[in-house]
Amino acid sequence: MRNYRQYCGLAAGLDVVGERWTLLVVRELLLGPRRYGELLADLPGMGTNLLAERLKSLCRMGVITKDDQVYELTERGRGLADAVHALTRWGLSFLGDPSAEAVCRPHWGLFGLQAMADGSRVPGLDESYEFRIDDEVFHLRVAGGEARAERGPADRPAMVMTTDARTFVRLGSGSLTAAEAAAAGLLSVCGDPKASARCAKVLGLRREAA
Structure with a gap:
């Protein structure tokens, strides 16, 4: 796992969720628990090996939990909601017509x-x-x-x-x-x-x- 080696809350947060695809995994789980196959289907372009790696990392960091093949956010993971929603609102202004x-x-x-x-x-x-x-x-x-x-x-x-x-x-x-x-x-x-x-x-x- 890469580390910014900076004693800063933002850097510490990015150490956990700053990798490509990670926040999109969180987006899916903010809408409710999901199975691996459901996540893979709704994250087009993300390979199965990468998804498995991201889920394993998020479980290890206590952001998500896995129970009977179902993944869901922990209380710590749900704490990302405000930040992800704010980033979503900010990102809307960059959306033009879809390709x-x-x-x-x-x-x-x-x-x-x-x-x-x-x-x-x-x-x-x-x-x-x-x-x-x-x-x-x-x-x-x-x-x-x-x-x-x-x-x-x-x-x-x-x-x-x-x-x-x-x-x-x-x-x-x-x-x-x-x-x-x-x-x-x-x-x-x-x-x-x-x-x-x-x-x-x-x-x-x-x-x-x-």
Whole structure:
């Protein structure tokens, strides 16, 4: 294991998760426990030997644990959530239009929602939004100044959005507006028209992007 040999919290953290692919493994596990084959399938481009090496290292450092062939984050590993979400928000500004070979998984949209949502942006709001992304469904619940994104349909959603994974990420990055996506037949939204604006505000999207 490489070591920066610097007595600094950032350097110590990078000693653990700074290797290529490591934070993407953490991203997958922040969404819940996964089996080895599931991780390999959702980390396209990562070879099986490298994945095995990264998992072994993270287990050794106490970031993840393995039980009955299922990997999940430890309490220490879950402590990475805020840092990984912040890096996700920061990285969105670097996303342009995806290349033809770029892979995009629907559940990465759920991760993006978790990273972007902030219920305090709309004080007093109490409603839910449902997102149907390719073959997956998840929702965002906003109440009490907090926002929580989870898998599954919403209970009485104020808005339902249907689109594909690439379009959803492009909406989040601001490289495509909702109006442009709808005009191209890539997006449909139903429910309270004002709910879409409130949802966009919770996600911190610019008015023109929404």
